[in-house]
Amino acid sequence: MTILRLDHIQLAIPAGGEEKGRAFYAGLLGFDEVEKPDNLAGRGGCWFVAGDVRVHLGVAGDFVTASKAHPAFVVDDLSELRKRLETAGYPVVEDEPLEGYHRFYVYDPFGNRIEMMQPLEP
Numbered sequence: 001m002t003i004l005r006l007d008h009i010q011l012a013i014p015a016g017g018e019e020k021g022r023a024f025y026a027g028l029l030g031f032d033e034v035e036k037p038d039n040l041a042g043r044g045g046c047w048f049v050a051g052d053v054r055v056h057l058g059v060a061g062d063f064v065t066a067s068k069a070h071p072a073f074v075v076d077d078l079s080e081l082r083k084r085l086e087t088a089g090y091p092v093v094e095d096e097p098l099e100g101y102h103r104f105y106v107y108d109p110f111g112n113r114i115e116m117m118q119p120l121e122p
Helices: 018-028 078-087
Strands: 009-013 032-034 046-050 053-059 072-074 101-107 113-119
Touching (some): 009 018, 018 046, 078 101
């Protein structure tokens, strides 16, 4: 058995958080929302895609923010994304350098930590 790829990440959101999730993931990060399958739509939440990256926001009745565990998204213009996030009121958090990348963290509207990375030029 070999793991072939990651299909999606799921991040928890509180009940009723879908609009905030759409504003952040689609509006600021540029993901496209995709329709959830009919048999899962009643659970709430929303799904997004950008290229091969898929993010599912799932409603958790006992919602607890993921302040340490996080996805890391590779982007092509970290500086532009930083401006967009900060203008929208989402401060970025610097961390220790990581060889080969510029990076920072940002917290989504629910407090979930998201890492943003851009490879350094060779």
